[in-house]
Amino acid sequence: DWTPGNIIEDAIGWVLESVGDEQVLLGLSGGVDSSVVAALLHKAIGDQLICVFVDNGLLRHQEGDQVMATFAEHMGVRVIRVDAEERFLSRLKGVTDPEQKRKIIGNTFIDVFDEEAGKLERVAWLAQGTIYPDVIESAGAKSGKAHVIKSHHNVGGLPEEMNLKLLEPLRELFKDEVRKIGVELGLPADMVYRHPFPGPGLGVRILGEVKKEYADILRLADHIFIEELRKQDLYDKTSQAFCVFLPVKSVGVTGDGRRYEYVVAMRAVETIDFMTARWAHLPYDFLDHVSRRIVNEINGISRVVYDVTGKPPGTIEWE
Ligand code: XMP
Numbered sequence: 005d006w007t008p009g010n011i012i013e014d015a016i017g018w019v020l021e022s023v024g025d026e027q028v029l030l031g032l033s034g035g036v037d038s039s040v041v042a043a044l045l046h047k048a049i050g051d052q053l054i055c056v057f058v059d060n061g062l063l064r065h066q067e068g069d070q071v072m073a074t075f076a077e078h079m080g081v082r083v084i085r086v087d088a089e090e091r092f093l094s095r096l097k098g099v100t101d102p103e104q105k106r107k108i109i110g111n112t113f114i115d116v117f118d119e120e121a122g123k124l125e126r127v128a129w130l131a132q133g134t135i136y137p138d139v140i141e142s143a144g145a146k147s148g149k150a151h152v153i154k155s156h157h158n159v160g161g162l163p164e165e166m167n168l169k170l171l172e173p174l175r176e177l178f179k180d181e182v183r184k185i186g187v188e189l190g191l192p193a194d195m196v197y198r199h200p201f202p203g204p205g206l207g208v209r210i211l212g213e214v215k216k217e218y219a220d221i222l223r224l225a226d227h228i229f230i231e232e233l234r235k236q237d238l239y240d241k242t243s244q245a246f247c248v249f250l251p252v253k254s255v256g257v258t259g260d261g262r263r264y265e266y267v268v269a270m271r272a273v274e275t276i277d278f279m280t281a282r283w284a285h286l287p288y289d290f291l292d293h294v295s296r297r298i299v300n301e302i303n304g305i306s307r308v309v310y311d312v313t314g315k316p317p318g319t320i321e322w323e
Contacts, residue, residue: 008181008185008187011185019044019049020049022129023128026052027127028049028052028127028130028171029056029121029129029130030131031117033058034057037134039074039075039186040174040182041133043079043081043189044189055075056083057084058086060113061088061216061219062109062205063205064201066227068087079190084120086120089216091112096214099213100213102323105208105214128168130170131170131172132170134174137178139175209222210249211250211322213251221268225302228301229270229294229298230246242273243273243275243276243281248270250266250267253306254266265306267308269309269322270291270310271283273320275320280316283313294308
């Protein structure tokens, strides 16, 4: 009989059996899947779980602090926060191609994560938030919830000599089931039901070259958009919503003169599977209100546009 409580009990049972008194390492991203794994493993093995949270400087407004507040402060999970903003941004300097940016962000993550993992002693397991749809997607994946990692199938690309065993406690669950056990484990509902966020983060929402100045502006605009969606009860009616930074300047007027600043696009979609999507028909009054707030409250933005492209022909992200 499927209840969140049963699933959690089962999972804790076999985690304890597999892991014994060994230590488990988890890359915590703040996304739903890794968050639920963290909560589950913390309940099962407490301090035998060590999380590494890499702040790449491309996260949403105050996201790093929120992850630390939820896991480290409230739940007492051992979390090592690595502030790697400079490393990511310096490697991204001058790079404009979207796929190149994705590669650099992915590789830098692996380097930073490995470096932290290498400092830890006595870790025997690597936990991952793999869920059932991921298992189906990656053909040839081994069955079983715990097994030894093949080096090429090793997402973290950890140093060979660490020889970690892989622990995937969500491997048999669908997303909605993962969310339900997350709530049951005491994670905040707004974390568990958050819109998806791409791994490369703001790196693919800043068109062209990524700069800290752009990321800082984008975070503020995105925060206003999301905050207003929540306030007006529209957040849960959209599947994904965010702002995109356009590094082009546009002329505007203020009370005392002219401004010549950047453009931000708002993007909101409704979709079931993210393979196709329609742009969310948000109320004009709402768009008007958000647009005014963004231009009035943020230095550096003089114009706001709304993306009315479906998928297809567009993609959800702009890069
Ligand atoms: P697109 O833009 O392809 O996005 O219509 C479909 C969904 O995938 C997310 N997305 C990504 N997620 N790494 C990720 O982890 C990526 O590089 C990436 N690119 C797109 C996007 O946010 C949307 O939910």
